Amino acid sequence: MVHRSEETPHMREKQGIDPEFTYRMPQGNMEQHHCSTVVVSCIDFRFREANDAFIEKGLGEKNFDTLNYPGGGKSFASDGPERELLADKIEQVCVDLHDVKRIVIMNHWDCGGYGGSGHFHSPDEEEETYRSDLEKAREYLKTRFPNLEIVAVYNKPDGEDLKYRVLEEAAEEEAA
Numbered sequence: 001m002v003h004r005s006e007e008t009p010h011m012r013e014k015q016g017i018d019p020e021f022t023y024r025m026p027q028g029n030m031e032q033h034h035c036s037t038v039v040v041s042c043i044d045f046r047f048r049e050a051n052d053a054f055i056e057k058g059l060g061e062k063n064f065d066t067l068n069y070p071g072g073g074k075s076f077a078s079d080g081p082e083r084e085l086l087a088d089k090i091e092q093v094c095v096d097l098h099d100v101k102r103i104v105i106m107n108h109w110d111c112g113g114y115g116g117s118g119h120f121h122s123p124d125e126e127e128e129t130y131r132s133d134l135e136k137a138r139e140y141l142k143t144r145f146p147n148l149e150i151v152a153v154y155n156k157p158d159g160e161d162l163k164y165r166v167l168e169e170a171a172e173e174e175a176a
Contacts, residue, residue, distance in 0.1 A: 035065055038064065040067045042111055042113060043068040076136070077132075083140070101149060102148060105152050105153070152166070
């Protein structure tokens with residue numbers, strides 16, 4: 001058995017770790033310390049690429065903060081210590097340091113934070129649960145951050161595609 005202290009760079013390379021990886025930062029990126037949006041989503045690796053594509057193409061955001069936590073938007077749907085902890089981090093880093101103006105909360109299909117799709121009796125029940133929790137999360141965040149735009153989004157499979165659905169504001173739905 002090899003202990004961590006006995007590992008060599010060669011061993012790390014065999015495991016697919018490049019101990020001297022270099023990435024060229026876009027020009028001016030280190031000087032820029034502001035972005036307009038923070039995205040709160042689940043940690044599930046299956047959706048990282050699709051979520052980034054939606055944020056960049058669907059919302060038009062290239063530079064954004066990310067806060068990944070199991071269950072994504074579910075974390076803000078009910079009272080508890082994690083809700084306050086996450087909201088405090090958004091305030092301290094994203095709002096105070098990065099000057100964000102918008103919070104995007106996301107839920108995804110088949111979320112393990114809910115027990116996965118198998119936990120629900122039907123796809124309609126799963127969708128309604130995500131929508132309901134996102135509405136509760138949005139209301140909490142609007143109260144906590146009244147000067148920020150709050151956008152609630154979930155994704156749902158459609159054949160081989162993944163469709164993103166942005167929830168409309170309750171007042172907008174009533175006016176329509």
